[in-house]
Amino acid sequence: MADFIIIGGGLIGLLTARSLSEGGAQVTLIERSRLGQESSWAGGGILSPLYPWKYPAAVNQLAHWSQAYYPTLVEELIQATGIDPEWTQSGLLVLDSDQREAAQAWAPEFEAEVQIVGAADIARLEPALQTEHPAGLWMPAVAQVRNPLLVQALRADLKLRGVRVAENTEVTHLLSKKGRIRGVQTELSEVMADQVIVACGAWSATLLKELGEEVPVMPVRGQMILFRGPPGLLQRIVLWEGHYVIPRRDGRILVGSTMEEVGFDKEITEEAREDLAQVARQMVPVLEDLPMERHWAGLRPGSPSGVPFIGPHPRIEGLFINAGHFRNGVVMAPASARLLTDIVRQQPTVVAPEPFAPAGRSSAA
Numbered sequence: 001m002a003d004f005i006i007i008g009g010g011l012i013g014l015l016t017a018r019s020l021s022e023g024g025a026q027v028t029l030i031e032r033s034r035l036g037q038e039s040s041w042a043g044g045g046i047l048s049p050l051y052p053w054k055y056p057a058a059v060n061q062l063a064h065w066s067q068a069y070y071p072t073l074v075e076e077l078i079q080a081t082g083i084d085p086e087w088t089q090s091g092l093l094v095l096d097s098d099q100r101e102a103a104q105a106w107a108p109e110f111e112a113e114v115q116i117v118g119a120a121d122i123a124r125l126e127p128a129l130q131t132e133h134p135a136g137l138w139m140p141a142v143a144q145v146r147n148p149l150l151v152q153a154l155r156a157d158l159k160l161r162g163v164r165v166a167e168n169t170e171v172t173h174l175l176s177k178k179g180r181i182r183g184v185q186t187e188l189s190e191v192m193a194d195q196v197i198v199a200c201g202a203w204s205a206t207l208l209k210e211l212g213e214e215v216p217v218m219p220v221r222g223q224m225i226l227f228r229g230p231p232g233l234l235q236r237i238v239l240w241e242g243h244y245v246i247p248r249r250d251g252r253i254l255v256g257s258t259m260e261e262v263g264f265d266k267e268i269t270e271e272a273r274e275d276l277a278q279v280a281r282q283m284v285p286v287l288e289d290l291p292m293e294r295h296w297a298g299l300r301p302g303s304p305s306g307v308p309f310i311g312p313h314p315r316i317e318g319l320f321i322n323a324g325h326f327r328n329g330v331v332m333a334p335a336s337a338r339l340l341t342d343i344v345r346q347q348p349t350v351v352a353p354e355p356f357a358p359a360g361r362s363s364a365a
Ligand SMILES: Cc1cc2nc3c(=O)[nH]c(=O)nc-3n(C[C@H](O)[C@H](O)[C@H](O)COP(=O)(O)OP(=O)(O)OC[C@H]3O[C@@H](n4cnc5c(N)ncnc54)[C@H](O)[C@@H]3O)c2cc1C
Pocket: 007, 008, 009, 010, 011, 012, 013, 030, 031, 032, 033, 034, 035, 036, 037, 038, 039, 040, 041, 042, 043, 044, 045, 046, 047, 048, 169, 170, 171, 172, 199, 200, 201, 202, 203, 204, 207, 221, 222, 223, 224, 256, 257, 297, 298, 299, 300, 301, 322, 323, 324, 325, 326, 327, 328, 329, 330, 331, 332
């Protein structure tokens, strides 16, 4: 019998499995399809909230902890597995000229470097941009990872650590008795464990509902498009009026994203493709001449104010939740995994756990 069952093999489940296994615990990770093929694959991999000053302190605290830890994590993964998740400090250039005061007020608390830049600085920093942007912000420390590669590296790493991974296995029910978790029911069998962690991203509320708890995690669709360009065409992540472009090392440029409340619908739409392409070409005119390689959609696990649910289930002993990371699950994942591990082990936590506690933020179904 495993010590822990983790349900859901996105970045939150993968990193929680890694963190729990570090103490020598027996961990089983159960994933309905293949590891990391949902939101964790679809995301952009920017290691900062967009306009972080618009988010509650709780989100920034997790992001801040993770940002400091990411270089170590990535180095450990490269050493262990040979797979490079391409952590790159590309910086974030914000072209909105009305964010200056809010950004400057936010920066000191999170030790963030925010420089005010004018049109000439913008043109110098990123020559591929069109030059109508009079002012903006430059955040040189912001990094990115290539999230599909991060998933691959974590998969290999968990194998080396002896974590048992069951793919193509859906958990259909949580098994509890007298207010205590006993394990899970899959399509094939019962799997027993003393502690169970729900890390099912946008699908987390569905599984928890049968235990009589409404956890407000809901799917929010995001569509992205991908251009293929020469390496170095664009060097920095650029954000403008809620849209962004992300240059990868190999020249690919991701453009995101839409925000759509359409339930569990991952269809892509012609309208979104055209909107994204238009904004992208307005920002980076040379994209007009480059081929669009791909268009996809993912379901973010939306939550109130984007603050995830991390901690014990309000009524079932031994059951924990790590879900609802909304737009910032890649950047918050390492800290979220560590926080949950600290809570489970009843040790001092990396950040104050209260804002994330499911109790008081969920309601009886
Ligand atoms: C377009 C887009 C852009 C984004 N950009 C960024 C960004 O730049 N930076 C950032 O930090 N974040 C970004 N995000 C958000 C980030 O991707 C998510 O917050 C994060 O990936 C959530 O991880 P997760 O593991 O909770 O969910 P998921 O990756 O969705 O994983 C949940 C897993 O649970 C499995 N599952 C569900 N139900 C069951 C069940 N009953 N049994 C077994 N398995 C089950 C699913 O199959 C899935 O693999 C973006 C998201 C999108 C869609």
